[in-house]
Amino acid sequence: MVTLKKSLNLLAAVIFTASSVFSYAQSNAQTLGESVQETEQSLGETINAAEVADHEHEAEAEHVAGEKSQAEKVQDHITHHLADDYSFIFFSDEETGKHYGFSLPVILIDNGLKVFMSSEFDYGNKVVEKDGQHYKLYHGKIYKTDAEGTISYDEAHHPTNEKPLDFSITKNVASLLFTTVLIFLMFLSLAKTYKKGPNNLPKGFARALEPMVLYVRDEMAVPNIGKDKYKKFMPYLLSVFFLIFLLNLLGLTPLGFNVTGSISVTACLAIFTFIITQFSANKDYWKHMFWMPGVPVPMKIMLAPIEILGALIKPFSLMVRLFANITAGHSVVFGLIAIIFVMKEALGTAGAVGIGFFLSTFLVILEILVAFLQAFIFTMLSSLFIGMAVAEHEHDEAHH
Numbered sequence: 001m002v003t004l005k006k007s008l009n010l011l012a013a014v015i016f017t018a019s020s021v022f023s024y025a026q027s028n029a030q031t032l033g034e035s036v037q038e039t040e041q042s043l044g045e046t047i048n049a050a051e052v053a054d055h056e057h058e059a060e061a062e063h064v065a066g067e068k069s070q071a072e073k074v075q076d077h078i079t080h081h082l083a084d085d086y087s088f089i090f091f092s093d094e095e096t097g098k099h100y101g102f103s104l105p106v107i108l109i110d111n112g113l114k115v116f117m118s119s120e121f122d123y124g125n126k127v128v129e130k131d132g133q134h135y136k137l138y139h140g141k142i143y144k145t146d147a148e149g150t151i152s153y154d155e156a157h158h159p160t161n162e163k164p165l166d167f168s169i170t171k172n173v174a175s176l177l178f179t180t181v182l183i184f185l186m187f188l189s190l191a192k193t194y195k196k197g198p199n200n201l202p203k204g205f206a207r208a209l210e211p212m213v214l215y216v217r218d219e220m221a222v223p224n225i226g227k228d229k230y231k232k233f234m235p236y237l238l239s240v241f242f243l244i245f246l247l248n249l250l251g252l253t254p255l256g257f258n259v260t261g262s263i264s265v266t267a268c269l270a271i272f273t274f275i276i277t278q279f280s281a282n283k284d285y286w287k288h289m290f291w292m293p294g295v296p297v298p299m300k301i302m303l304a305p306i307e308i309l310g311a312l313i314k315p316f317s318l319m320v321r322l323f324a325n326i327t328a329g330h331s332v333v334f335g336l337i338a339i340i341f342v343m344k345e346a347l348g349t350a351g352a353v354g355i356g357f358f359l360s361t362f363l364v365i366l367e368i369l370v371a372f373l374q375a376f377i378f379t380m381l382s383s384l385f386i387g388m389a390v391a392e393h394e395h396d397e398a399h400h
Contacts, residue, residue, distance in 0.1 A: 083140055084262060085171045086118035090254060104174055108135065108142065110164035118168075135164070142166055172265060175257045179246050183239075216241050220380050224387035233386055236276060240269060241379040248326060248371030252333075252364055260374070261327040263319070270319035273382040278311075281389035314385055322374055329367050333360060 089101040103119035114130040121128055121137040127149035128135045135142050136149040143151060143161035152160045169177075190206040190213070202210050221230040221237055250257040259265050287293065289307040291300055 085140060086121070086137065086142075086168060087123075088171055088174075088255070104171065105169045106142070107167040107169065108164040109167065110144070114164075133164075142168075171257075172259050172262050175247065175250065175255075175259045176265070179243060179250065179259075182246060183242055186242075212242075213238060216379060220376075220383045224380070224383040225390065226387065229390050233276070233280075233383070236272070237379050237383055240272070240382065241375050244269070244322070244378055245372060245375035248374060249368070251326065251330065252367055252371070258326070258330055260322055261330055263323045266319045266323040269322070269378070270315035273318060273385060274311075274315035277314075277382075277385045277389045280386060282392070284392060285389045314381075318378055318381060322378055325370065325374055329363075329370055333363050333367060 086106060087101055087103040103117045106114075106116050106118050106120075108114040108130075110133055112131060114133070114135075116128065116130065118137070120126065121135075124137040127145060127147065129147070134145050134147055134149070136145045136151065138151055138159060141159075141163065143159055143163055145151065145161055154160050186205065186209060189204060190202050190209050193200050193202040193206060201207075216238055217230070217234060221234055225233060244260055247257060247259045251260065289311065290304050292303060292307075295303065
């Protein structure tokens with residue numbers, strides 16, 4: 001009990017420290033935003049806004065970039081890490097403005113197929129011309145522009161330029177492909193061992209994978225789905241478990257992966273669980289959803305919409321839970337690392353590095369546990385939902 005209390009106190013201290021860092025960054029950003037807004041209003045009184053919208057935006061960007069505080073730079077770095085991108089950037093040199101990493105293929109469909117490398121955008125500084133069409137990378141999205149790269153805005157200052165159909169290999173897509181190949185290579189030797197005979201012992205790295213495979217089978221699939229039906233769903237459950245687990249672990253490396261922190265990826269995984277659940281459901285599942293046996297007719301009419309809504313909420317909860325936990329974890333880790341830069345003047349170089357290193361190391365270790373826990377929760381709930389859909393309700397026969 002004493003150890004648990006100490007752990008909770010330490011975790012509370014970590015969260016308090018991280019919240020202080022983010023509050024400090026947010027307050028500075030808000031103050032700077034107010035000053036920029038006042039400048040825009042004063043310019044709007046003397047100049048026609050429709051004629052100088054682009055010039056105002058460029059001037060504003062230069063003004064903000066020239067006066068960014070250390071906290072704002074850290075916040076920008078965190079935002080960039082959490083967002084998808086058209087290239088991998090490992091680190092940047094502020095003095096020279098150079099980015100070190102590698103670009104990814106851009107694949108657009110706009111009056112034909114356009115394929116080129118994202119390096120041609122020069123991180124948004126250049127306009128790319130392909131077959132008479134001009135494209136500009138602006139705030140992580142590709143827009144059609146003129147030769148000068150003009151971006152038009154609405155009243156809310158949102159770009160109104162047309163966007164081409166984008167099938168590019170972004171950072172998240174490349175990460176998914178890399179992880180898929182990695183899973184395939186990991187399980188190739190294990191599959192060969194099982195193919196030779198069910199009693200053969202795996203060798204090498206496959207020995208570390210076998211306990212996890214057995215864990216998914218014995219602790220998730222069999223208890224929730226049943227011994228007679230679990231084998232049909234094991235390929236999906238193993239795939240989603242190891243995919244999420246590896247993506248979460250790779251997200252803690254300097255590679256900059258944040259795939260499970262993307263709502264589109266978690267939504268895709270949740271939709272797969274929903275589709276498998278609904279298409280595998282038996283007649284008892286649908287009967288209990290639309291016309292519950294043993295319930296008065298008025299109550300059946302009232303409960304049916306609730307049951308339908310519940311079937312939709314289940315995958316939604318899977319999507320949001322995974323997305324929110326991974327995004328929050330990455331933000332807090334980066335926030336603790338940012339102590340080294342933000343609190344350098346107040347604590348000194350040695351103090352800021354020491355506190356930042358200690359807290360971030362502790363939280364990274366905790367995130368390794370979270371990486372497994374989120375994969376476990378998603379797989380466990382998926383197997384539970386599938387089990388509810390394929391379960392046989394023998395008690396109904398007794399009522400007749």
